[in-house]
Amino acid sequence: MDGIHDMGGMDGFGKVEPEPNEPVFHAAWEGRCLALNRAMGYTGIWTIDETRAGIEELPPDIYLTSSYYKKWALRLENLVVERGLAGADEVKAGHALRPGQSLKRKLSAADVPNTLTRGSYGRSAPAPARFKIGDRVRTRNIHPQTHTRLPRYARGRTGVIEALRGCHVYPDTVAVGHGENPQWLYTVLFDGRELWGDDTAPALKISIEAFEPYLEPLVIPAERSESRNP
Amino acid sequence: MVHSHDHDDHHHEHGSELSEMQLRVRALETVLAEKGYFDPAAIDALVEAYETKVGPHIGAKVVAKAWSDPAFRKALLEDASKAVIGCGVVNRVGDHLIAVENTPQQHNMIVCTLCSCYPWEMLGLPPVWYKSAPYRARAVKDPHGVLADFGVTLPKDTAIRVWDSTAETRFIVLPMRPSGTEGWSEDKLAALVTRDSMIGTGLPKQAKEVA
Numbered sequence: 001m002d003g004i005h006d007m008g009g010m011d012g013f014g015k016v017e018p019e020p021n022e023p024v025f026h027a028a029w030e031g032r033c034l035a036l037n038r039a040m041g042y043t044g045i046w047t048i049d050e051t052r053a054g055i056e057e058l059p060p061d062i063y064l065t066s067s068y069y070k071k072w073a074l075r076l077e078n079l080v081v082e083r084g085l086a087g088a089d090e091v092k093a094g095h096a097l098r099p100g101q102s103l104k105r106k107l108s109a110a111d112v113p114n115t116l117t118r119g120s121y122g123r124s125a126p127a128p129a130r131f132k133i134g135d136r137v138r139t140r141n142i143h144p145q146t147h148t149r150l151p152r153y154a155r156g157r158t159g160v161i162e163a164l165r166g167c168h169v170y171p172d173t174v175a176v177g178h179g180e181n182p183q184w185l186y187t188v189l190f191d192g193r194e195l196w197g198d199d200t201a202p203a204l205k206i207s208i209e210a211f212e213p214y215l216e217p218l219v220i221p222a223e224r225s226e227s228r229n230p
Numbered sequence: 231m232v233h234s235h236d237h238d239d240h241h242h243e244h245g246s247e248l249s250e251m252q253l254r255v256r257a258l259e260t261v262l263a264e265k266g267y268f269d270p271a272a273i274d275a276l277v278e279a280y281e282t283k284v285g286p287h288i289g290a291k292v293v294a295k296a297w298s299d300p301a302f303r304k305a306l307l308e309d310a311s312k313a314v315i316g317c318g319v320v321n322r323v324g325d326h327l328i329a330v331e332n333t334p335q336q337h338n339m340i341v342c343t344l345c346s347c348y349p350w351e352m353l354g355l356p357p358v359w360y361k362s363a364p365y366r367a368r369a370v371k372d373p374h375g376v377l378a379d380f381g382v383t384l385p386k387d388t389a390i391r392v393w394d395s396t397a398e399t400r401f402i403v404l405p406m407r408p409s410g411t412e413g414w415s416e417d418k419l420a421a422l423v424t425r426d427s428m429i430g431t432g433l434p435k436q437a438k439e440v441a
Contacts, residue, residue, distance in 0.1 A: 008343030010367040016379040022357050024281045029255040035276035036259055039268040068361045073255050086261050094257030100265025109271040118324025121398040149396045151343050165399055185397050196371055203389035206370050209397035
């Protein structure tokens with residue numbers, strides 16, 4: 001969705017403000033919130049893509065004015081109610097009023113060290129990769145209402161395939177419950193001027209990680225007519 | 231550590247975001263624990279792990295090893311997930327870790343414009359600024375300006391390359407080894423490696439700063 005989360009290239013947010021000797025958490029509830037999100041993710045009831053979509057669906061004013069972990073807390077409240085894991089009345093009361101659902105997995109303290117390792121999103125390839133290193137591609141000009149990982153600033157732009165990263169779970173379908181639908185993943189490199197115009201610092205390069213459905217081959221019209229009339 | 235934070239929180243005014251959030255998160259934790267969705271002790275263990283186990287000291291050891299061992303450097307740049315598992319710094323690391331090397335010609339910077347993707351296993355949890363709107367908005371468009379916010383100026387001939395972490399691949403910058411560190415041990419080299427130098431918003435410390 002063309003949401004407020006898609007921030008690449010926006011102006012007006014001001015300077016980046018590094019914090020010297022920043023603590024891991026700025027309040028105890030932030031750590032509890034992170035841990036709750038991890039523990040509920042471990043049950044397997046939702047995917048990382050569905051949780052990202054849950055943040056993106058927060059209203060823009062809430063998104064911009066809430067701290068990072070507050071967004072995680074609001075998202076978790078929404079998800080547990082949507083999935084029927086707890087009622088809104090229970091969340092409000094701060095106590096369970098009914099028994100819980102039976103879920104696939106339950107995190108124990110002993111399992112916590114294992115959860116610190118990231119899962120794998122690589123999958124076997126259903127088809128050969130459409131592009132190879134060095135191919136010129138154009139990103140598609142798509143504006144789905146649902147979750148996508150193609151940022152707005154890089155839509156409809158010309159770039160070069162720099163690397164193949166294997167075949168991965170496709171966030172755009174996972175996030176809407178349509179399955180993993182594995183797709184080839186590429187690093188696509190853009191010239192800064194292609195994205196931001198001629199005033200951009202010379203020699204600036206930007207890359208995105210792009211799933212194959214985001215890309216189409218760049219066909220130069222002269223080449224097309226030659227191939228049709230050899 | 232957790233309990234001292236908790237205690238401090240009580241001194242904030244009622245109605246502030248902090249106390250409101252403390253109550254909200256506690257309510258959520260209580261409901262979900264009473265439903266039996268996790269072992270309540272797992273929450274304590276997770277908080278402790280993120281506060282004490284993971285952090286940029288892990289990435290710093292990997293960088294120091296790459297500076298010291300050319301074969302490891304080569305393996306790291308070819309397949310960082312594979313190289314890191316075998317190097318004795320961590321026992322396990324997830325897939326899709328990618329190390330990108332700074333050179334006199336190219337300085338790399340990592341961002342996630344869409345959310346907050348970050349190499350947790352190498353650097354721990356991301357700092358607030360990494361997840362903030364100013365960084366996510368500007369890193370891909372005006373990285374020189376972002377570096378200026380960090381007090382970093384690059385040589386004129388160094389081009390910037392920005393990596394937007396838009397998928398499950400995770401990036402870590404391999405910064406350039408500072409001069410005057412010939413013959414240093416990996417432990418001593420690791421003390422030069424700052425978190426920001428592995429994100430690309432900083433440079434390693436100079437030899438004289440830790441010598």
